[in-house]
Amino acid sequence: MDELSTPGPVMEVVLGTLLLIVVIFVHGAGIRAINQRFSKSWVHMSADTPHWRLNLLLASTIGSLAALHFAETLLWAIPVSAAGLIPSMRDSYYYVLESYTTLGEGNISLPDRWRLIGPIIGMSGLFTFGWTGSVLVSVMTDFGRLDRVKAKGAKDAEPSEEGDAG
Numbered sequence: 001m002d003e004l005s006t007p008g009p010v011m012e013v014v015l016g017t018l019l020l021i022v023v024i025f026v027h028g029a030g031i032r033a034i035n036q037r038f039s040k041s042w043v044h045m046s047a048d049t050p051h052w053r054l055n056l057l058l059a060s061t062i063g064s065l066a067a068l069h070f071a072e073t074l075l076w077a078i079p080v081s082a083a084g085l086i087p088s089m090r091d092s093y094y095y096v097l098e099s100y101t102t103l104g105e106g107n108i109s110l111p112d113r114w115r116l117i118g119p120i121i122g123m124s125g126l127f128t129f130g131w132t133g134s135v136l137v138s139v140m141t142d143f144g145r146l147d148r149v150k151a152k153g154a155k156d157a158e159p160s161e162e163g164d165a166g
Contacts, residue, residue, distance in 0.1 A: 006113055016120035019079065020127075023072050027128045030068040031135055034061060042142055047150045054143070061139055065132050072128060073100050076121050085114050100125035 007015070038061050045054060073096045081092035086108060095108045099121035110117055 009116060012114060012116045013120070016117045019076065020120055020124045023075050023124045024127055026072055026075065027068065027131060030071070031065075031131060034064045034068065035135060035138075037061075037064070038139060045146060047146065047153050049146075054146070058139070058143065062136075065135065069100075069128065069132070072124070073097055076100065076124070080110070080117070085110050085117075096121055101129075102126065 038057070041057050045057070073093065076096040076099075077089065077093040080086055080096060081089045086092040086095055091108050095110070095118075097103075098105055098108070099118045102122045102125060104122075109115070
């Protein structure tokens with residue numbers, strides 16, 4: 001136990017990296033579940049789908065991605081608080097959110113002997129936010145395709161000038 005109370009930098013990086021791997025794995029599983037749910041809903045969308053249903057699908061997808069990030073930051077905050085590095089769970093969660101989002105205001109900090117964990121938390125946020133960004137690009141690409149289909153359908157439905165002249 002003494003090894004954990006005053007870790008060397010190698011132990012600190014190893015423990016941080018192990019938790020980073022867990023967070024990335026959780027993110028992958030969560031992204032896959034969210035993407036599968038989106039795909040199952042998306043196959044039922046068409047140019048005739050009411051706008052509110054499309055917006056609801058987008059909102060629920062974005063909300064799910066945000067909830068996934070909040071869960072992942074809890075995976076960091078719980079051990080930080082439980083180990084007493086930052087005793088208050090609220091302060092631990094605030095610290096993790098600052099590090100994970102790379103905001104880094106620095107109002108709360110880890111003890112010096114654990115300060116390498118902060119950048120590792122930041123790395124996990126960079127990895128997971130990048131992955132989430134790519135999912136949102138894919139989702140918005142689907143929405144863009146549907147918008148083009150709707151626009152083409154509206155254009156085809158307009159009377160042509162040639163047909164009106166005869």
